[in-house]
Amino acid sequence: MKRKISLLLATVLVFSTVGNAAFAEDVPKDTETTVTESVKEGKVQELSIADAVKLATESDRGMWKIDDQIKKMRDMRRQGSSAKEMAVYVMEAPLAETAGMAPDYLDLILAKNNYYTKTADLKSKEIEKQRGMLLIGIEIETKKMYYDVLVAEKAIEINQAKLSKAEEQLRVVNLKFSNGSATKAEVLNGEMAVQQAKTDLDSATDDLNIAKLDLLNKLDLPLDTKIVLTEKELTYIPTSKIDLDAAIEKAKTDRPEILTAENDLEIQKIETHAYKAYYTSNLRQYKWAEEKLTDAELNVPQSYKDVELDVRNKYLNLVKAERALTNMDKTVELAKEAARINKLLYENGMVTSLDVLNADTDLAQAEIGKYQLLVAYNMSKLMFDNSNIMGVAGNAAAADAE
Numbered sequence: 001m002k003r004k005i006s007l008l009l010a011t012v013l014v015f016s017t018v019g020n021a022a023f024a025e026d027v028p029k030d031t032e033t034t035v036t037e038s039v040k041e042g043k044v045q046e047l048s049i050a051d052a053v054k055l056a057t058e059s060d061r062g063m064w065k066i067d068d069q070i071k072k073m074r075d076m077r078r079q080g081s082s083a084k085e086m087a088v089y090v091m092e093a094p095l096a097e098t099a100g101m102a103p104d105y106l107d108l109i110l111a112k113n114n115y116y117t118k119t120a121d122l123k124s125k126e127i128e129k130q131r132g133m134l135l136i137g138i139e140i141e142t143k144k145m146y147y148d149v150l151v152a153e154k155a156i157e158i159n160q161a162k163l164s165k166a167e168e169q170l171r172v173v174n175l176k177f178s179n180g181s182a183t184k185a186e187v188l189n190g191e192m193a194v195q196q197a198k199t200d201l202d203s204a205t206d207d208l209n210i211a212k213l214d215l216l217n218k219l220d221l222p223l224d225t226k227i228v229l230t231e232k233e234l235t236y237i238p239t240s241k242i243d244l245d246a247a248i249e250k251a252k253t254d255r256p257e258i259l260t261a262e263n264d265l266e267i268q269k270i271e272t273h274a275y276k277a278y279y280t281s282n283l284r285q286y287k288w289a290e291e292k293l294t295d296a297e298l299n300v301p302q303s304y305k306d307v308e309l310d311v312r313n314k315y316l317n318l319v320k321a322e323r324a325l326t327n328m329d330k331t332v333e334l335a336k337e338a339a340r341i342n343k344l345l346y347e348n349g350m351v352t353s354l355d356v357l358n359a360d361t362d363l364a365q366a367e368i369g370k371y372q373l374l375v376a377y378n379m380s381k382l383m384f385d386n387s388n389i390m391g392v393a394g395n396a397a398a399a400d401a402e
Contacts, residue, residue: 044226049146052219056142057135059220066131073124080116087111109274118270122263129256129389136386143382145215147375149229152208154371159204162364163197166357170194173353186353193357200364234374237381239322244315250388251311252304261296261303268296314384321377328370335363 057063087108110116170190176182216223252258275289342359345351383390 044228045221046228046230047146047219048230049143052146052215053139053142055219055221056138059218060134060138062134063131063138066127066134069127070124070131073120073127077117077120077124080111080114080118080120083111083116084114106274106278109277110271113270113274115267115270115274119267122267126256126260126263129259132389133256136390140379140382140386140390142215142218144379145211145218146229146231147234147378148211149208149215150232150234151368151372151375152204152211153229153232155204155368156201156208158364158367159197159201162360163194163201165360166190166193166197169353169356169360182353189352189354189357193361196361234371234378236325236374236377239315239319242315242318242384244312247315247384247387248308248311251307254388255303255307256389257303258300258307261299265293265296265300268293311384311387314380314387318377318380318384321373321380325370325373325377328366328373332363332366332370335359335366339363 170187170193173182173186173190177184177187212227213223216225216227221227272289272293275285279286279289281287339356339359339362342351342356346353346356
């Protein structure tokens with residue numbers, strides 16, 4: 001009987017020692033990402049945003065680690081349940097059977113009060129939340145890279161149009177120079193404008209190649225894969241149609257920080273109860289347990305406040321992005337009108353060719369800027385839409401996405 005009790009005590013002690021370590025342990029998983037047959041055969045790969053997010057999720061090692069942690073929590077719960085049964089058995093055994101032993105009664109009290117099973121259950125819920133947060137983080141990062149490719153493609157399109165205008169303007173200036181109605185300086189300005197347009201086009205092409213490489217790397221596809229993005233249009237939903245109060249209430253219900261704070265409080269209540277039952281009130285351990293419980297109680301309302309602050313910040317960032325986009329729309333309109341008027345004035349000899357070239361350059365820059373701001377708005381909207389689950393850790397992971 002004593003040998004049986006010793007084994008039971010050893011199990012409780014082992015569980016209490018390895019429990020916390022299991023939370024943090026990361027076990028890599030040898031899993032290969034599934035890619036489409038077209039990629040394997042070296043064909044052009046068409047990618048929608050959903051396709052890109054799916055591939056990125058399948059190849060993300062963080063997902064493998066989360067799944068491993070979920071399995072560990074299941075094992076820990078089974079061990080915790082066994083530990084409770086053992087603790088009850090040992091604590092109710094006759095003194096004669098435990099004579100000569102030195103059981104850790106604090107761990108026995110914790111096990112008997114469901115500390116280990118409760119910890120496993122609550123941490124499992126937190127990990128599930130973390131899994132959802134990781135999925136959203138992957139989606140945000142992937143969409144950002146997808147949009148970067150779209151911006152680069154749009155920049156090439158706009159710079160190609162600018163180059164065509166510069167070449168046409170140079171042709172006209174050369175004709176005027178031949179009949180003596182234009183100066184050599186105007187010809188040189190035209191040539192420099194063409195050269196600059198070619199440089200901008202080359203730079204945009206390089207940006208596109210880099211953006212595609214980043215996206216391919218994120219999707220774990222061969223870096224020489226030829227991809228074609230199928231979703232070119234970006235949507236715009238005015239912030240006036242957004243219910244901020246509803247978003248805040250949903251975040252207070254779903255955010256992982258709040259779940260963690262409430263779970264920590266529930267677990268701490270059990271731990272403090274065990275410490276106060278084992279130690280006398282004049283000992284440091286007793287007071288330490290009381291302080292931990294007080295901290296856990298204060299963390300709950302603070303987590304609600306932090307979540308509301310974060311959601312409101314995301315909303316303000318969205319409003320800011322919308323304002324910048326609206327202002328840029330007006331800028332593009334003005335740039336188009338300026339380019340049109342300068343072309344008419346040049347045809348009537350009222351401005352120089354340089355004025356026309358400058359107006360065309362301003363228009364190209366405004367059009368590229370508008371598309372970039374549209375992407376920024378969509379990213380801010382994505383962050384706000386997911387503010388009910390995207391916690392502080394997720395914000396840090398997706399900081400580059402805004």
